[in-house]
Amino acid sequence: MAHTQLLVKASGAVMLTDEVTEYVEQKLGKIFKLLSSDPTAHADVELCTTGGSRTGEEFRAEINLSFAGGFVRAEATCPTLHAAIDQAGDEARREVQKHVTKHRDLLRRGATKVKDLFRYWRGS
Numbered sequence: 001m002a003h004t005q006l007l008v009k010a011s012g013a014v015m016l017t018d019e020v021t022e023y024v025e026q027k028l029g030k031i032f033k034l035l036s037s038d039p040t041a042h043a044d045v046e047l048c049t050t051g052g053s054r055t056g057e058e059f060r061a062e063i064n065l066s067f068a069g070g071f072v073r074a075e076a077t078c079p080t081l082h083a084a085i086d087q088a089g090d091e092a093r094r095e096v097q098k099h100v101t102k103h104r105d106l107l108r109r110g111a112t113k114v115k116d117l118f119r120y121w122r123g124s
Contacts, residue, residue, distance in 0.1 A: 005042045012049035013057060014081065020047070023082065027089035031065065034096050041067040047085070050077060061088040070099045 008024050010016035024045050035041040044064045051058045061084040062075040072095040076087035 006045070007043070008045045008047070010047045014047045014049060014059065016047070020081065024085060027085055028063070028065075028092075031089070031093050031096050034093070034100050035067050038068045041065070045085075047081065059084040061085045063088050063092045065092055065096065067096075069103065070096075072096055072099070 006025060006028060008016060008021050010020075014020075024047075028043055028045070031043075032041060042065070046062045048060050048062075049057045050060045058077050058079055059081040060075065060077045061081070063073070065072045065074075072092050074088045074091035074095065076084045076091065078084040078087055
């Protein structure tokens with residue numbers, strides 16, 4: 001992730017270890033591959049615990065990802081920290097993929113219209 005910025009924060013009973021940070025980087029690496037042409041991509045990841053004495057502790061992962069032309073927010077609450085990171089990462093990846101595909105399709109549609117316009121001029 002040479003061009004992108006990643007900030008991982010932990011609160012509550014979550015300890016931010018090297019293993020957890022590397023796991024988050026690995027999970028978001030797939031997302032940053034989709035945004036490889038965007039040097040302004042920036043991700044904030046917050047990991048914390050929720051719940052009380054009755055329900056037991058659950059882990060919550062929140063991902064805020066900003067990039068040129070968009071912003072994605074994903075969060076998940078699961079019994080384990082890795083499951084919460086996985087679920088939030090997958091949700092963020094789906095949203096980014098949807099944005100990238102939509103943007104690409106709009107560009108292609110515009111290029112097709114320009115080609116049709118030139119074909120019309122050449123045929124006249």
